[in-house]
Amino acid sequence: xxxxxxxxxRDAKSPVAEAYRxxxxxxxxxxxxxxxxxxxxxxxxxxxxxxxxxxxxxxxxAQAGHKVLLMDCDMRNPAQHKIFKMTNKGxxxxxxxxxxxxxxxxxxxxxxxxxxASGPVAPNPSELLGSHRMEQILEQxxxxxxxxxxxxxxxxxxxxxxxxSGKVDGLVMIISSGDVTPxxxxxxxxxxLQAGTHILGVILNKVEMAHTHGYGYYxxxxxxxxxxxxVRRQK
Numbered sequence: 001x002x003x004x005x006x007x008x009x010r011d012a013k014s015p016v017a018e019a020y021r022x023x024x025x026x027x028x029x030x031x032x033x034x035x036x037x038x039x040x041x042x043x044x045x046x047x048x049x050x051x052x053x054x055x056x057x058x059x060x061x062a063q064a065g066h067k068v069l070l071m072d073c074d075m076r077n078p079a080q081h082k083i084f085k086m087t088n089k090g091x092x093x094x095x096x097x098x099x100x101x102x103x104x105x106x107x108x109x110x111x112x113x114x115x116x117a118s119g120p121v122a123p124n125p126s127e128l129l130g131s132h133r134m135e136q137i138l139e140q141x142x143x144x145x146x147x148x149x150x151x152x153x154x155x156x157x158x159x160x161x162x163x164x165s166g167k168v169d170g171l172v173m174i175i176s177s178g179d180v181t182p183x184x185x186x187x188x189x190x191x192x193l194q195a196g197t198h199i200l201g202v203i204l205n206k207v208e209m210a211h212t213h214g215y216g217y218y219x220x221x222x223x224x225x226x227x228x229x230x231v232r233r234q235k
Contacts, residue, residue: 006055006083020053020060023203027057030200031170037142038168039200040073042152042161044188048176049205051079051151058149062113066146069105071116073152073164075125078118080151084108092119094137095128101137116141125153130163138167155188165197173202 027039041054051074058070072080073091081088086106093099094116106115122128129152141148150168152161165171171192175185192199 006059017056017060020056021064023057024060024064027172027200031198034169036169036200037146038138038148038150038170040150040152040161040165040168040171041174042171043154043174043176044180044185045154045156045176046077048154048174048179050154050174051083053174053203053205054149054151055080055083058113058147059110061147061149062110066112067144068113069116069141069145069148070108070113071141071148071150072118073129073150073160075118075122075128076153076158076160078121080115081117084115086115086117088117088119090115090117090119091137092122092128094119095131095133096122098133101140114145126159126163129160134164135167155191156184162191162195162197165192165195170198170200172200175202175204176206177204178206 028036030036041050041057043050055070058068062068070080071091072078075092078088080086081090084106086108090104090106094101094104101116104116104119106117108115128134138148150164152164155161155173161171173188173192189199
């Protein structure tokens with residue numbers, strides 16, 4: 001289980017929060033000329049930091065004045081309601097029980113940021129995410145927000161992220177340095193491309209780099225079309 005820290009809200013002036021703001025900027029400029037409103041953030045395998053990353057990214061986007069909805073589509077191991085200390089009633093209730101989505105959206109306590117939790121763990125998450133009802137929910141919500149950030153299960157164990165990726169504008173993948181081999185990362189990317197996913201870029205997480213005062217964690221964001229990227233240190 002990954003350690004959850006909403007540091008972008010708790011310590012907005014920290015180097016870590018600045019790293020998330022850099023990622024925010026890169027995402028915003030990664031799709032110039034095309035709509036970029038619905039974005040999946042996922043990982044290749046479990047415990048790579050995707051839930052921490054997407055919650056902090058949602059916070060810095062909201063801090064910039066954008067109206068943001070954080071949608072937890074990980075119906076197998078939901079985390080966002082725990083991060084924000086909310087009730088886990090949400091998306092699965094909306095899809096399976098046809099409850100009105102507006103009644104399930106919760107205020108997070110961060111200005112401009114709202115949460116649609118996953119709801120109770122579902123026995124058939126892939127079918128729910130691939131349903132016509134899911135498409136209807138996304139289309140219904142899009143006019144109300146500047147960005148909808150979507151947390152999904154990892155790519156390799158299950159098909160949920162690939163199933164949903166065709167319904168959104170783009171996807172960002174988290175790769176945990178030292179935990180995921182290049183072969184696994186390439187396989188995860190290939191599965192997404194086969195599903196027609198628009199991959200916006202990759203964040204390389206938990207990269208330990210020696211410096212004068214010990215070790216730190218780094219985030220990297222680079223698009224599919226570039227060879228470089230921005231790196232910021234997280235103490």
